[in-house]
Amino acid sequence: MPVKIPDNLPATEVLNKENIFVMTQSRALTQDIRALKIGILNLMPTKITTEIQILRMLGNSPLQVDIVLLHPKSHTSKNTPEKHLTTFYKTFDDVKHQKFDGLIITGAPVEHLAFEAVTYWEELKKIMDWSLENVTSTFHICWGAQAGLYHHFGVPKYPLDSKMFGIFPHTVNKKNVKLLRGFDDHYSAPHSRHTEVRRQDIEKVPELEILSESEESGIYIVATKDGRQIFVTGHSEYDPTTLKAEYDRDVSAGKDIEMPKNYFAGDDPTKPPIVTWRSHANLLFANWLNYYVYQETPYDLNEITGSFS
Numbered sequence: 001m002p003v004k005i006p007d008n009l010p011a012t013e014v015l016n017k018e019n020i021f022v023m024t025q026s027r028a029l030t031q032d033i034r035a036l037k038i039g040i041l042n043l044m045p046t047k048i049t050t051e052i053q054i055l056r057m058l059g060n061s062p063l064q065v066d067i068v069l070l071h072p073k074s075h076t077s078k079n080t081p082e083k084h085l086t087t088f089y090k091t092f093d094d095v096k097h098q099k100f101d102g103l104i105i106t107g108a109p110v111e112h113l114a115f116e117a118v119t120y121w122e123e124l125k126k127i128m129d130w131s132l133e134n135v136t137s138t139f140h141i142c143w144g145a146q147a148g149l150y151h152h153f154g155v156p157k158y159p160l161d162s163k164m165f166g167i168f169p170h171t172v173n174k175k176n177v178k179l180l181r182g183f184d185d186h187y188s189a190p191h192s193r194h195t196e197v198r199r200q201d202i203e204k205v206p207e208l209e210i211l212s213e214s215e216e217s218g219i220y221i222v223a224t225k226d227g228r229q230i231f232v233t234g235h236s237e238y239d240p241t242t243l244k245a246e247y248d249r250d251v252s253a254g255k256d257i258e259m260p261k262n263y264f265a266g267d268d269p270t271k272p273p274i275v276t277w278r279s280h281a282n283l284l285f286a287n288w289l290n291y292y293v294y295q296e297t298p299y300d301l302n303e304i305t306g307s308f309s
């Protein structure tokens, strides 16, 4: 939440320059407040786990958030019970005439396929196009980020020689970016993918900025300059044991898989994982919700359009 201080207090100017959120009294007096409406397009097979992980992040702020869970109508889920989807989920057709303050598009284990080979690709393209006019800010995760970068900006994904798997050190590329507010200069984030997007392709797109990356795991956070689209190639929302579950699954299936890096205590997979990414994960979601959604979205949802005023 912003600090509310007198308009002419010297701290206002200093903190504004640092991008610390300061609200002057005159603005505070005229601010209308309502619950935010956030859609979660859940493309993960493990939908219930992902719901918990993302809701945990969105619940860690003083803002009230109304959640609408969405799944692709054009795909029959193998791993999530139909009853769960009919009880708790809507489809794009149900909500396409509505506006949303924010939308989260999750990852999906389909990165080995061409985007066009994914059963719900045509539906996802429609949702992504719709988001440009009807959502204040969209947060794309992992494969969701690759899909968004490809569809909106033609950025391709490339296969990796081996899975980018583990917890990697990251740096902040640009100072005073609101999305990274409060981040340390070096912080850790999980990655779990077999493909990557590359700097040279992103740098060709004038609308995009690389906000954070890692020497070892590459591009991490990309955003459009107007903040309406955020692309995060890792899984900051993952639970302490999610990478372990993926590792154990692949070991049991006899796959050629390396242990997740920088994850188990002493790099010993018989020991419990050490969580080193939770604080930045909470900040990332809270900053998005606060600065890119709450502070930017109009009080009247119907006023959301394709361009910010």
Ligand SMILES: CC(=O)SCCNC(=O)CCNC(=O)[C@H](O)C(C)(C)COP(=O)(O)OP(=O)(O)OC[C@H]1O[C@@H](n2cnc3c(N)ncnc32)[C@H](O)[C@@H]1OP(=O)(O)O
Pocket (backbone or CB within 6 Å): 043, 044, 045, 046, 075, 076, 077, 078, 079, 080, 106, 107, 108, 109, 110, 111, 113, 117, 118, 119, 120, 141, 142, 143, 144, 192, 193, 194, 246, 249
């Ligand atoms: C790069 C990222 O974004 S990482 C995020 C993805 N990470 C994860 O999903 C981690 C958790 N997932 C898992 O552990 C595994 O996927 C499991 C255990 C749930 C299932 O594994 P498997 O049995 O090997 O794979 P399965 O055949 O069920 O396919 C996995 C998913 O891909 C989907 N899929 C496969 N082919 C396609 C396709 N052409 N188009 C769309 N979806 C497809 C499957 O339908 C399934 O998703 P669903 O349950 O929503 O229907």
Ligand SMILES: N[C@@H](CCO)C(=O)O
Pocket (backbone or CB within 6 Å): 108, 109, 110, 111, 192, 193, 194, 246
């Ligand atoms: N995180 C995914 C990668 C596959 O897309 C998994 O291990 O299931």
